[in-house]
Amino acid sequence: MSQEKPFTVKSFQDYLKEKKMMGNSCDECKNLMIPPRMLCTKCRGKKLRWSQFRGEGSLETFTIVYVPPSFLKDKTPYAIGIVRLDEGPKVTARLVNVDVERPETIKMSMRVIVEYMQEGTQPFLAFKPA
Numbered sequence: 001m002s003q004e005k006p007f008t009v010k011s012f013q014d015y016l017k018e019k020k021m022m023g024n025s026c027d028e029c030k031n032l033m034i035p036p037r038m039l040c041t042k043c044r045g046k047k048l049r050w051s052q053f054r055g056e057g058s059l060e061t062f063t064i065v066y067v068p069p070s071f072l073k074d075k076t077p078y079a080i081g082i083v084r085l086d087e088g089p090k091v092t093a094r095l096v097n098v099d100v101e102r103p104e105t106i107k108m109s110m111r112v113i114v115e116y117m118q119e120g121t122q123p124f125l126a127f128k129p130a
Contacts, residue, residue, distance in 0.1 A: 007036035007048060016123035019116045023089065025051040032089045055114030056130070057085040059107070064100050071119070079103075083112055083127050097128040 005011040007024055012035045015022040023034030028045035034053060039046060062081035065072075072078070079095035096115055099105050111130035116123065 005050070007038050007050075009035065012036055013123050016116055016125060021053040021055045021114055021125065023051050023053060024048045032087055034085070034089050034091050053085050053087055053089075055085075057083045057091075057112060057127075059095070059110050059112055059127075060084050060090060061108065062095060062103075062106055064103055077101075079106065081106075081112075081127065091125065094124060094126040095128070096126045 005014070012022060021034070022036065023032060024036040025032050025048065026040035026043060026045050027047035027049060029040060029043040031040050031042040032051060032053075033041055036050070037048075040048065060082045062079050064077050064079050066077050068076050068078070077100045079098055079100050080092065081095045082090050082092050084090050094117070095106070095112070096117070112127035113130045115126040115128045117126045118124065
């Protein structure tokens with residue numbers, strides 16, 4: 001992967017626009033992180049590189065949002081979940097193609113796959129049932 005981009009939110013979003021789920025890995029302890037960080041969250045090391053994730057995992061937990069930030073006020077209700085990626089790290093993302101009116105149908109440990117989406121010009125990460 002390219003080392004030119006800094007490990008920033010903007011770079012993470014630029015990769016989302018390219019339909020790539022990118023985080024980073026630590027050369028010192030092999031820790032994987034998403035979104036990318038400037039320092040390793042495990043050993044505080046600085047020898048980091050970009051790492052691409054496949055975008056598959058399982059749902060660890062979720063919540064239904066009824067009172068959103070103002071820029072999402074017309075999108076409620078919607079679901080947000082924590083997904084454990086097959087590579088190991090957890091990531092928080094929107095859940096799509098789920099029935100938020102019947103949250104009992106959203107199952108813990110269900111397999112999910114990445115869905116690259118946008119709100120206006122802003123890309124965001126989402127997952128849908130596999």
